[in-house]
Amino acid sequence: MSENQEQNLDLEAFKTLGRFLIEDEWYPQEMPERNAYTMRFQGRSGSLRVFASVRPDARQLLVYAVAPNSIPEELRGAAAEFLTRANYGIYIGNFEMDWSDGEVRYKSSIAFEGCALTYSLVRNAIYPAVHMMDKYLPGLLKVAYGGKIPADAIKEIEG
Numbered sequence: 001m002s003e004n005q006e007q008n009l010d011l012e013a014f015k016t017l018g019r020f021l022i023e024d025e026w027y028p029q030e031m032p033e034r035n036a037y038t039m040r041f042q043g044r045s046g047s048l049r050v051f052a053s054v055r056p057d058a059r060q061l062l063v064y065a066v067a068p069n070s071i072p073e074e075l076r077g078a079a080a081e082f083l084t085r086a087n088y089g090i091y092i093g094n095f096e097m098d099w100s101d102g103e104v105r106y107k108s109s110i111a112f113e114g115c116a117l118t119y120s121l122v123r124n125a126i127y128p129a130v131h132m133m134d135k136y137l138p139g140l141l142k143v144a145y146g147g148k149i150p151a152d153a154i155k156e157i158e159g
Helices: 003-023 073-087 119-145 150-158
Strands: 029-031 036-042 047-055 060-066 094-097 104-111
Touching: 003 036, 003 047, 003 119, 047 119, 060 119, 073 094, 073 119, 073 150, 104 119, 119 150
Parallel strands: none
Antiparallel strands: 029 036, 036 047, 047 060, 060 104, 094 104
């Protein structure tokens, strides 16, 4: 495949992502310098910032659902335990925390090398991210701000 054909595929993937987000009523804001879109998701547990980007070099779609609150420095250890417990057994995606500023996000990704990025692939990456963050956010906040023990918070969520 020529370099020009690869660039066209990369542009088409970014356009597909944008069309999906518009048609699915995400109301995205384009960030063309990053091949990304940003938007909000209102879940039962709060309002999340969401980023969706295409990595043209790797033919990957990355979706991040970001918690509305950063974790205070002195509580990051407990939050990390909670997130590690939450990650165990998750099939699609994972939680991440930036230790330097306490930002917590859920990452879901999909590789589309050798095929076109489709609405179905976008949907299969974006919805797990927002639903998992929405599901686990109350427990994370109880650990970070309510003094809840991480293992107890996970039991509450997972039953």
